[in-house]
Amino acid sequence: HVQLVESGGGSVQAGGSLRLFCRASGYSYSSTCLAWFRQAPGKEREGVAAIDPRGTTSYRDSVKGRFNISRDNTKNTLYLQMSSLRPEDTAMYYCAAAKTASSLPYLDEKRYDYWGQGTQVTVS
Numbered sequence: 001h002v003q004l005v006e007s008g009g010g011s012v013q014a015g016g017s018l019r020l021f022c023r024a025s026g027y028s029y030s031s032t033c034l035a036w037f038r039q040a041p042g043k044e045r046e047g048v049a050a051i052d053p054r055g056t057t058s059y060r061d062s063v064k065g066r067f068n069i070s071r072d073n074t075k076n077t078l079y080l081q082m083s084s085l086r087p088e089d090t091a092m093y094y095c096a097a098a099k100t101a102s103s104l105p106y107l108d109e110k111r112y113d114y115w116g117q118g119t120q121v122t123v124s
Contacts, residue, residue: 001025001026002024002025002026002027002097002114003024003025003026003027004022004023004024004027004095004096004097004114004115004116004117005022005023005024005025005116005117006020006021006022006093006094006095006116006117006118006119007020007021007022007023007119008020008021008119009093009119009120009121010120010121010122011122011123011124012085012121012122012123012124013123013124014085014086014087014123014124015084015085016085016123017081017082017083017084017085018082018085018121019079019080019081019082020036020079020080020082020093020095020119020121021077021078021079022034022036022077022078022079022080022095022116023075023076023077024076024077024078024097024114025076027076027097027114028073028076029071029073029076029077029078029097030053030073031053032052032053032097032098032099032100032101033050033051033052033053033097033098033101033102033106033111033112034050034051034069034071034078034095034096034097034098035047035048035049035050035051035069035095035096035097035106035107035111035112036048036049036050036069036078036080036093036094036095036096037093037094037095037096037109038089038091038092038093038094038121039091039092039094039118040090040091040092043091045094045109046060046107047060047106047107047108047109048060048063048067048080048093048107049063049067049068049069049080049107050069050106050107051069051070051071051078052106055071057069058105058106058107060107062088063082063089066082066083066084066085067080067081067082067083068080068081068083069081078095078097080093082121085121085123086123087123087124088123089121089123090121090122090123090124091120091121092118092119092120092121093118093119093120093121094115094116094117094118095115095116096109096112096114096115096116097112097113097114098111098112098113098114099113099114
């Protein structure tokens, strides 16, 4: 049974930082793509950042230079370091993991098979 559990969300003032964590169980991170998505109230879910098994990363334009995605395969953990946070970053953040390789874009949610329950980030 695959389970992804996010943590690290919270409330922060604009300009502040947070680090999100996503720990997997029943699943080995090492060989597939991982990503962070977010969904704000009344908006569609959007891809934030992704990282492939080689460490190649992809970011949505609005977070480039502010967010950093990384992975520790030995700990089956995915991270999202968020800095210079803005009110528009407020959302529920979800981690996602793919079962197999795919030709879909890294930030396309159809690429991912497993999802966490989300962690709330609020920036005021």
